[in-house]
Amino acid sequence: MERESWLRTAWAIIIEIAEFIVKLAQAGLKILGAEQVEFNPAYGSLMLLVFTVMLGSGCWAASIALSRRHSGWLHFLLGFFLPVLYPVVILFAMNLKGESKRRKHLAAKNRQKEEQEIERQKMFELQGIGPAEPEQAEVEEKVWNQRYFERLAITDTGTPAGPWNVVVAGHAFVVLQILEAQESVVLVETGGREGGTQKLRIPYSKIESWQDG
Numbered sequence: 001m002e003r004e005s006w007l008r009t010a011w012a013i014i015i016e017i018a019e020f021i022v023k024l025a026q027a028g029l030k031i032l033g034a035e036q037v038e039f040n041p042a043y044g045s046l047m048l049l050v051f052t053v054m055l056g057s058g059c060w061a062a063s064i065a066l067s068r069r070h071s072g073w074l075h076f077l078l079g080f081f082l083p084v085l086y087p088v089v090i091l092f093a094m095n096l097k098g099e100s101k102r103r104k105h106l107a108a109k110n111r112q113k114e115e116q117e118i119e120r121q122k123m124f125e126l127q128g129i130g131p132a133e134p135e136q137a138e139v140e141e142k143v144w145n146q147r148y149f150e151r152l153a154i155t156d157t158g159t160p161a162g163p164w165n166v167v168v169a170g171h172a173f174v175v176l177q178i179l180e181a182q183e184s185v186v187l188v189e190t191g192g193r194e195g196g197t198q199k200l201r202i203p204y205s206k207i208e209s210w211q212d213g
Contacts, residue, residue, distance in 0.1 A: 014055065021051075057083035061090060068094050144204040146181045153178035163213035169206045174213055 061079025062072040064087060079086045155161045162177045173190055176197065180187040185201045192198035 017055075054080050054083045057087055061087040064090050064094065070094065144207045144210070146183055146186075146204075149178055149181035149186045153181065165209070165211050165213045166202075166207070167209040168202055170208070175210075 058076040058078075058080030062076035065075035066072045075086075075090065153161060160177050162175060164175045166173060166175045175188045175190055177189040178186060179189055179199065184205075185203050188200050188202060189197050190200050
């Protein structure tokens with residue numbers, strides 16, 4: 001809102017200056033006509049161009065200053081009387097108003113936090129308390145493959161292992177013994193009808209659960 005108000009005021013002033021220049025030019029032309037003095041259009045155009053550049057430079061400088069929370073009028077005048085040069089300088093050199101103070105405040109706050117952390121570590125050292133180490137849950141992910149079942153099939157004493165409660169493709173049953181682990185399937189022995197046993201090939205990709213029975 002402040003910037004828009006300033007621009008409206010500046011535009012009104014520019015219009016007044018333009019009207020004044022027109023009136024001055026008309027009066028000058030009348031005097032020149034009365035005295036029969038020839039008017040140099042090139043010189044007049046040059047003066048108009050110089051004034052336009054000065055005015056545009058002032059507006060540019062004021063726009064830069066306002067965008068960085070500085071006074072618009074002061075920098076308008078400086079840009080007007082130092083055309084082009086002054087706006088270019090402040091474009092790269094002018095900081096956001098209050099930014100330096102904010103950075104100093106943040107730096108001081110960070111230093112304070114660091115000092116507090118150092119003091120806290122010193123207190124822990126004096127009390128003999130070491131830094132807490134994060135607990136790492138060691139979760140062994142089971143991968144159903146040939147190597148896994150080759151190890152599982154035999155106990156540490158060299159005897160066949162088993163039994164296991166198994167879920168394959170949604171069906172639960174008991175595996176009595178692992179007969180052979182192949183590349184993509186495991187050959188097992190399960191309980192059959194009437195107290196007998198039967199052999200079954202189980203694809204590794206179908207196994208959902210394999211737990212000790």
